[in-house]
Amino acid sequence: MKHALEVNGLHKSFADTRSRGPQQVLVDVSFHIAEGEFVSLIGPSGSGKTTLFHLIGGLELPTSGDIRIDGRSTIGEQGHIAYMPQQASLMPWLTVSANIELALTISGLEKRHARQLAIEWLNRIGLGGTANQFPHLLSGGMQQRVSFLRALLSPKPLMCLDEPFGALDALTRMHMQTWLLSLWEEAKRSVLFVTHSIEEALLLSDRILVLSSAPATIVREIEVAFPRPRSEALWSDPAFVGMKQELYGLLKPAEARR
């Protein structure tokens, strides 16, 4: 069966600017995402998660290894994914709906269709009133919702979300998680989701990949079998708490473990 994404033996090192030889960031990273599967990547800060996205998005070239999207090797090729970056990254001189339209037309949608989709979905997620506003007037949470919508509406089957809620306060973050969950459970797109938060990963994912600190490699893969649709009620589930503790143990810094 074709996978939405296949990463095989990926290595990435950067030439170190202070001439200490190459700096290894990713070491032998291999994993896959099945069609319609929600996979979270969890790992310490600076472990190379954004770098992995840059490789998948074709922004950087791997030192070695292969990346396949829909069964085809796409190393160094851009424009194959729907992407939600770590910061909202909306063009400040475009209105909210124009921002969505721009992303959709770049991804290959026809202009009129893009516009119609943008307006329809902004209304649907309760942001219809902001369609003609400029992004800086929106709260951080609203900007992230627009940024997510941009990725959700993209015609590309694989969605890559880089810590979408990292910059939000805890309460907004919880709202956003359940909001994303409900939208995704409707559409069932293939998702690679990067996060720092164990709870977030457990609540959303079908599978969790745990990345070690730099140089990063995948140290554990965990199936999350809770039935869908899920809700926050999951948080008090004993199985949930158990998995949370297991993940926490894996992610603890080395010094603290001793």
Added chain:
Amino acid sequence: MGNKRILPPVLVLALFLLIWQAAVALFQVDAYLLPSPIAIAKQIYDEHEQLLRHLLATLGMTLLGFGAGALLGFVLAGLLHLIPGAKAGFYPLLVLTQNVPLMALGPLLVLWFGFGTLPRVILITLVTFFPVAVAMLTGLMQSDEKLVNYLRMIGASKRKLFWRLELPSSVPHLFSGLKIAASYSVITAIYAESIGSSKGLGYYILLAQRGFETANVFAAIALIVLLSLVMFGAIALAEHLYNRGKVKGETS
């Protein structure tokens, strides 16, 4: 742009003129050395037909040269930015062009292109394209890296990146380049009119100086300052309208 920003400089200017007027009267300075502001104003009134004719000549030439220079600077910046390697090769030479003294270039241009308007417009163009090109280039290179990364990841071509990201984000830089170019263009026009021309405020000053008509020199200076202010103001207004266009979108 409220009165709050215009009022303080106007007050300072008024005070300055007042002291000037008082000093000339008090020390009984000869009019051919330094005429009083009132005398200058009277001169402007008396000479207004002549002055207006020369002012219009200067204005026309300034606008032509400024327009051509701004366009040249804009296009050049775009080309240097888009063509790989072009910037590395041409940018240092561009800087060199600004080291050629106008004093040498002006007469040469007149020699090559005759006594008409053309050599003068070329001179203004050569002076004004530079600040526009430099400002634009800076702006084009300084687009937000996370936006560049985002658009490239979702597949934006280099052309799309230019039109949809780099160009719009360089607009504030473009405006500051245009403001500098505007004042350069007026000064250059005045100089250009002083070499082998028979019209314009530069020519008028030359004549007035030869005849020791100092009040006339000052009258022309006053108009030149006014012209610079108007050019600068027009660009500031355009910038204001551009920014307000965004605000309007917010409330509609």
